[in-house]
Amino acid sequence: MSTAVPDLMNDATARLRDAGVHGAGRDACVLLEHVVGCSLASLSEASYYSLPARLQHAFENAVVQRTARKPVSQITGQREFFGRRFKVTSDVLDPRPDSESLVLLALSKNFRCILDVGTGSGCLLVSILAERSAAIGAGVDICEKALAVARQNAERNGVSSRCDFRHSNWFSTIDRKFDLIISNPPYIDRYECASLAPEIRLYEPRHALTLGGDGTEAFRILASKAKNHLYPGGCLIVEIGSKQFEPVKGIFAGHGFDLDQVKRDLDGNIRALSLVPRP
Ligand SMILES: C[S@@+](CC[C@H](N)C(=O)[O-])C[C@H]1O[C@@H](n2cnc3c(N)ncnc32)[C@H](O)[C@@H]1O
Structure with a gap:
């Protein structure tokens, strides 16, 4: 049966809203555009008023997944971050707009390596290298499947010749120093996990969200180990949760780091900190 795009959109929006999806209309539009492979405005008139059955079927499949609260990025397999497109799978954290604060803070520094x-999807490292053509980088992760996604994202965004992705438990396989170390580590308190939106709680990899404690463990590890991998004059930039500024600042101060700069996210929360080792 042929159905016009406005009818498909209205039906999908209502079903997504009933399923508790915020921004139901926007998501229905993104999913339909993904399925048809172009913006709705550039669809041919024939398709607009009678979408081919094959595409209707694919759209229905996407809507069913979204009503089960699967993130849009895992349905479409991609996400835009810092103006570039990144592959996303269930093995990596969905790149967050909040993390663009860390990228901006990093780009305000002088560094070569x-x-x-x-690194997860590699969205931070790849974005930074794409903006700094003379820089080189390495990304590490405990998850091999995430590293495979990061390598594809480096390739897709033209920086693969300047970065190396390797398996590592924090710094365990890192035997050199850098000008800049960045990290958006798992920082969610284990008790908070149960109250996260279904998109996160049910679909995002748990190893990307929490280390199982109060959310500060990763910062303690970074604070105790990062200094050994920084050149003199180097700096560490971390992303933090919206209520973690004071505790995280305290953890780094206790390990000989001074707070250098902060960057707020679009909601005004301090989201990224740059820290420098005390001489
Ligand atoms: C919050 S995600 C950040 C992903 C990506 N950097 C981003 O900003 O979207 C945290 C990442 O840390 C990784 N991770 C967790 N434990 C780790 C460990 N012991 N060593 C290295 N990476 C780890 C996870 O696999 C995950 O990819």
């Missing part, structure tokens, strides 16, 4: 600890 950079290490990304807990």
Whole structure:
């Protein structure tokens, strides 16, 4: 049966709203555009008023997944971050707009070699290298499947010749120093996990969200180990949770780091900190 795009959109929006999806209309539009492979405005008139059955079927499949609260990025397999497109799978954290604060803070520094600890999709490292053509970098992660995604994202965004992705438990396989170390580590308190939105709780990899404690463990590890991998004059930049500024600042102060700069996210929360080892 042929159905016009506005009818498909109205039906999908209502079903997504009933399933508790925020921004149901926007998501229905993104999913339909993904399925048809172009913007709705550039669809041919024939398709707009009678979408081919094959595409209707694919759209229905996407809507069913979204009503089960699967993140849009895992349905479409991609996400835009810092103006570039990244592959996303269930093995990596969905790149967050909040993390663009860390990228901006990193780009305000002078560096040639950079290490990304807990690289996931590689969105931070790849974005930074894409903006700094003379820089080189390495990304490490505990998850091999995430590293495979990061390598594809480096390739897709033209920086693969300047970065190396390797398996590592924090710094365990890192035997050199860097000008800049960045990390958006798992920082969610284990008790908070149960109250996260279904998109996160049910679909995002748990190893990317929490280490099972109060959310500060990763910062303690970074604070105790990062200094050995920084050149003199180097700096560490971390992303933090919206209520973690004071505790994280305290952890780094206790390990000989001074707070250098902070960067807020779009909601005004301090989201990224740069820290420098005390001489
Ligand atoms: C919050 S995600 C960040 C992913 C990506 N950097 C981003 O900003 O979207 C944290 C990442 O840390 C990785 N991770 C967790 N434990 C780790 C460990 N012991 N060593 C290295 N990476 C780890 C996870 O696999 C995950 O990819």
